[in-house]
Amino acid sequence: MSNWFCGVDFGTSNSSVAMSDGNQVQVLGLDAINDSPTSLPSLLYITNEGKPIVGRAAANAFIERNVDREVLLQQVDLGVAIEAYVASEPDKSESYRPGATDPNIQEAVRAKAIMEVNSPGRLFQSLKTLLRHSSFTGTEVFGTHYQIEELVALILAPIKAAADAHAGYDVERAVFGRPVRFSTHDKENDIAEDRLRRAATLTGFKDIAFFYEPVGACVEYAMVAEKKQRLMVVDIGGGTCDVCIMEFGGGHGIGQRLQESSILSVAGVPVAGDIIDKEIIRSKLFPIFGSQARYGPAQLPMPQYLFNQILDWQNLYKLSNEETINWLIAAEGSTDDPLAIRRLRGLIQRNLGYPVTREVEAAKKRLSVDMETMIEIKQELIEVYEPLAREEFAHIIEENLELMLDSIEEAETLAGIKPGDIDLVLTTGGTSLIPAIRQMLVDRYGADRLKQRDTFTSVATGLSLVAQHA
Ligand SMILES: Nc1ncnc2c1ncn2[C@@H]1O[C@H](COP(=O)(O)OP(=O)(O)OP(=O)(O)O)[C@@H](O)[C@H]1O
Numbered sequence: 001m002s003n004w005f006c007g008v009d010f011g012t013s014n015s016s017v018a019m020s021d022g023n024q025v026q027v028l029g030l031d032a033i034n035d036s037p038t039s040l041p042s043l044l045y046i047t048n049e050g051k052p053i054v055g056r057a058a059a060n061a062f063i064e065r066n067v068d069r070e071v072l073l074q075q076v077d078l079g080v081a082i083e084a085y086v087a088s089e090p091d092k093s094e095s096y097r098p099g100a101t102d103p104n105i106q107e108a109v110r111a112k113a114i115m116e117v118n119s120p121g122r123l124f125q126s127l128k129t130l131l132r133h134s135s136f137t138g139t140e141v142f143g144t145h146y147q148i149e150e151l152v153a154l155i156l157a158p159i160k161a162a163a164d165a166h167a168g169y170d171v172e173r174a175v176f177g178r179p180v181r182f183s184t185h186d187k188e189n190d191i192a193e194d195r196l197r198r199a200a201t202l203t204g205f206k207d208i209a210f211f212y213e214p215v216g217a218c219v220e221y222a223m224v225a226e227k228k229q230r231l232m233v234v235d236i237g238g239g240t241c242d243v244c245i246m247e248f249g250g251g252h253g254i255g256q257r258l259q260e261s262s263i264l265s266v267a268g269v270p271v272a273g274d275i276i277d278k279e280i281i282r283s284k285l286f287p288i289f290g291s292q293a294r295y296g297p298a299q300l301p302m303p304q305y306l307f308n309q310i311l312d313w314q315n316l317y318k319l320s321n322e323e324t325i326n327w328l329i330a331a332e333g334s335t336d337d338p339l340a341i342r343r344l345r346g347l348i349q350r351n352l353g354y355p356v357t358r359e360v361e362a363a364k365k366r367l368s369v370d371m372e373t374m375i376e377i378k379q380e381l382i383e384v385y386e387p388l389a390r391e392e393f394a395h396i397i398e399e400n401l402e403l404m405l406d407s408i409e410e411a412e413t414l415a416g417i418k419p420g421d422i423d424l425v426l427t428t429g430g431t432s433l434i435p436a437i438r439q440m441l442v443d444r445y446g447a448d449r450l451k452q453r454d455t456f457t458s459v460a461t462g463l464s465l466v467a468q469h470a
């Protein structure tokens with residue numbers, strides 16, 4: 001029986017697993033209905049009967065069952081602020097505070113603490129981002145309490161099953177990737193890693209080691225790197241931007257090359273694809289849904305929490321209550337932009353937050369190929385055709401790119417080297433495909449030194465090699 005070495009990349013958006021047996025590495029199939037079957041969308045849908053659905057099927061189940069349906073809400077004053085699950089980024093709008101610390105907002109949210117009585121299921125996305133939030137320990141799903149680790153374990157379950165099936169035995173040992181920084185706060189970093197370890201344990205792994213994700217991607221390159229060189233990896237995914245600089249030996253075989261290698265530095269920042277999607281929504285769609293509109297005799301500005309709820313689409317249905325809908329109908333009669341307010345009502349009443357977010361993400365991806373695209377939402381009450389050009393997109397995400405560049409510079413400083421000292425820059429992760437990000441790297445290192453590795457599987461592949469050789 002051969003001995004298999006397992007590397008797991010639990011990603012914010014996509015997860016993958018690779019197994020190495022000393023001769024070759026195999027990235028395992030995880031989701032037959034996904035565009036790329038070797039990556040499992042890190043999505044979990046729990047039906048109202050308590051059945052978990054993972055991966056592409058989770059997204060499909062949510063769209064089939066939860067979108068465009070009647071929402072029946074019951075006003076229940078829980079006496080406490082409602083669950084603060086999401087708000088995973090520092091929000092720039094004035095009225096929004098993650099965790100709703102402003103008493104006025106807390107009151108507004110509390111007053112809308114309503115329960116849905118006919119929900120068919122609940123979808124969880126970007127759970128990895130939630131791992132760092134100490135205030136989010138878990139949530140109630142149809143009467144059952146799930147700890148955050150249990151939710152993550154449900155996504156890891158098919159990964160463990162695939163590893164076991166491939167090896168032909170119960171795989172107990174695995175090297176898991178982790179971002180360099182789950183959070184900018186050290187304490188939150190530790191909490192996140194502990195929780196991920198516990199989730200992996202719940203899945204059945206017993207001997208779990210962590211390695212930085214970009215180091216995994218660097219090691220993956222060891223399979224083909226034949227000469228001594230200094231490498232930088234820039235891995236930008238859904239939740240984090242991770243950077244590592246390694247010095248590679250040029251020995252024969254991966255084992256020897258890794259022995260001669262050393263990590264010079266790592267750096268990272270929790271800014272990536274999810275935040276970029278939200279920037280697009282904020283900048284391009286908020287106005288379409290009336291964020292600039294005025295209403296009532298005094299022509300007051302629209303309450304901004306309504307728009308921030310679009311970003312927090314999992315909880316958007318909570319606005320579909322009589323009070324808010326009647327308020328929106330009244331506002332439509334007195335506003336300077338009735339069409340926009342009608343769109344907002346349609347979005348809420350038909351629970352279209354998730355499809356809208358998906359279209360924005362798809363438009364963003366199209367801009368990695370095309371110079372311009374159209375954000376197209378073709379729904380009853382909401383017909384949106386909003387053009388977005390690559391240049392405008394680059395402008396919208398300028399500040400995020402600066403934070404990524406800061407991380408790159410930090411990695412260089414920590415390693416005590418200059419851009420000219422790096423032989424090769426390897427990029428991986430879906431967000432590294434954004435042309436403005438590639439241009440940023442070309443400007444710093446030149447096109448000749450830039451190389452793209454497999455966007456979705458290079459980290460898992462490298463981690464399986466780490467499991468074998470480290
Ligand atoms: N062609 C593309 N152009 C731009 N962005 C893309 C493209 N393809 C995927 N993305 C974005 O990349 C992100 C997913 O990338 P990836 O699968 O590498 O992340 P992840 O590994 O799950 O996240 P992380 O490593 O941050 O935990 C998503 O935000 C997705 O929208």
Ligand SMILES: [Mg+2]
Nearest residue numbers: 011213237429
């Ligand atoms: Mg990743």
